[in-house]
Amino acid sequence: MSPRTQATKQKLFDATLRLAGAKGMVGLTVDEIAASAGVAKGTVYYNFGSKDGLVDALLRYGVDLLATRLHSADEVEDLVDECLGFFADYPAFAQLLVSELWRTPGQWHGTLTLLRDDIISIIKQHVQRLADADRLPSGVQVSTASAALFGTLLVVALDWQVFQPQRTRAEVRESVMMLVRGLGPNS
Known part of the structure; x- marks a missing residue:
């Protein structure tokens, strides 16, 4: 191109x-x-x-940017920080993602399913490490915890941007990490 x-x-x-x-x-x-x-x-x-083609390409572009950031994370805390940073840099993309992910059946449902799976697979690698260290409660599946973490980050980032913009990224990250640390018996 x-x-x-x-x-x-x-x-x-x-x-x-x-x-x-x-x-x-x-x-x-x-x-x-x-x-x-x-x-x-x-x-x-x-x-x-078409407009649909533009939005489809935009969703792919945004998720590619997010995936690139998440791939750079070594630890769960880095992953949380990168995700929050991305949504702070692209708050309108976070709004678009939330509105389209939970609109059923949405126009871009097929694309979003593939893109969601891409992001969840990156998060799943980190959550699997927590599971391997016995830091997930018994019976909690890695895939469920991964989807929950992504959903949490997406909603927390929007809440931060819209309702609590005075909070720093570090404060928001630490709040999310308190939740993550509280997941298992070895927290």
């Missing part, structure tokens, strides 16, 4: 997130996205085929 094409797509992603954060995806038009990005309406269709 040429640098110019990538720059155009980035402008469209940024505009879509800005608008989605301000008014939500429902009712958001290609005209509004193009105008906000400073491009012609045809540019959206040329690059993505």
Whole structure:
């Protein structure tokens, strides 16, 4: 992909997130996205085929960015910090992700299922280490704990950004880590 094409797509992603954060995806038009990005309406269709194609690509792009950050984490605390940092950097993406993940059946359900599975698999590696160290309560499945941690991080990050912006990322991370540490008998 040429640098110019990538720059155009980035402008469209940024505009879509800005608008989605301000008014939500429902009712958001290609005209509004193009105008906000400073491009012609045809540019959206040329690059993505449709608004749905744009949102699908945006979801994939955002989850790829999140996955890259999570892969850099060595410990659960690093994973929590990276996830919170990502959602602090991209709060509108967090809003979009939450609204689309729990809208059933959503327009992008297939894409989100694959993307969710990607993120959960990264988290699962860390949670498996906790399980291997006997830090998960008896009977708690690693897959359930992994999904719970991701859901917790997503909702906590949104709550932090919307209702408690005065809190620092370190304070929020420590609150989540208190929950994680409290999971098992060896906490």
